[in-house]
Amino acid sequence: MKRVGVLALQGDFEAHSLALARAGAEPVLARTAADLANLDGLVIPGGESSTMLKLLELENLFEPLAGFGRLRPIFGTCAGAILLATDVTHPSQPSLGLMNMSVERNGYGRQIDSRVAHIEPAPEFEQRTHSGELEAVFIRAPIIRRVGPDAHVLASYQGDPVLVEQGRHLVATFHPELGSDSRVHDLFLSKL
Numbered sequence: 001m002k003r004v005g006v007l008a009l010q011g012d013f014e015a016h017s018l019a020l021a022r023a024g025a026e027p028v029l030a031r032t033a034a035d036l037a038n039l040d041g042l043v044i045p046g047g048e049s050s051t052m053l054k055l056l057e058l059e060n061l062f063e064p065l066a067g068f069g070r071l072r073p074i075f076g077t078c079a080g081a082i083l084l085a086t087d088v089t090h091p092s093q094p095s096l097g098l099m100n101m102s103v104e105r106n107g108y109g110r111q112i113d114s115r116v117a118h119i120e121p122a123p124e125f126e127q128r129t130h131s132g133e134l135e136a137v138f139i140r141a142p143i144i145r146r147v148g149p150d151a152h153v154l155a156s157y158q159g160d161p162v163l164v165e166q167g168r169h170l171v172a173t174f175h176p177e178l179g180s181d182s183r184v185h186d187l188f189l190s191k192l
């Protein structure tokens with residue numbers, strides 16, 4: 001069984017642990033650099049990326065996390081996707097730079113900051129999991145404004161990428177851990 005860490009400093013790490021367990025992995029809450037040892041992969045959950053950054057610095061976890069990501073897959077959702085990006089705007093803030101992409105925080109704005117959308121994934125996503133639309137829960141989500149040449153866009157919403165894979169890493173600007181559809185977690189586990 002794959003051991004998958006869930007960064008548990010802040011945010012909805014409990015929901016990701018349950019989703020990983022449902023998808024057949026062993027979730028391990030990770031709060032220190034030592035907790036990153038012997039993990040097959042890691043999830044960085046949604047929450048508040050600026051708060052997570054402060055906690056990462058406080059715990060001296062920023063560099064160990066970047067080092068982990070140079071060797072093993074990381075799946076970042078929402079705030080986790082922001083932390084993985086190379087460029088963050090609105091406002092700009094430091095990030096791990098493991099995914100070549102630009103993200104704009106809270107890109108959908110205040111008026112419609114949270115919603116549930118039903119989106120058609122890319123054929124590649126359906127081929128690698130199974131077919132059917134995806135229920136995407138957006139909560140003060142970032143918008144991915146640019147992806148690098150090595151990115152695979154696995155789903156888009158209103159023309160913007162919302163599920164992107166680049167090499168060993170995966171990001172979603174929505175919250176697959178909050179629905180009953182386990183395909184996004186299944187896809188991540190298939191990469192470990």
Ligand code: GLN
Nearest residue numbers: 046047048049078079140
């Ligand atoms: N708006 C949050 C941020 O900028 C992300 C929201 C989320 O993770 N649901 O970090």
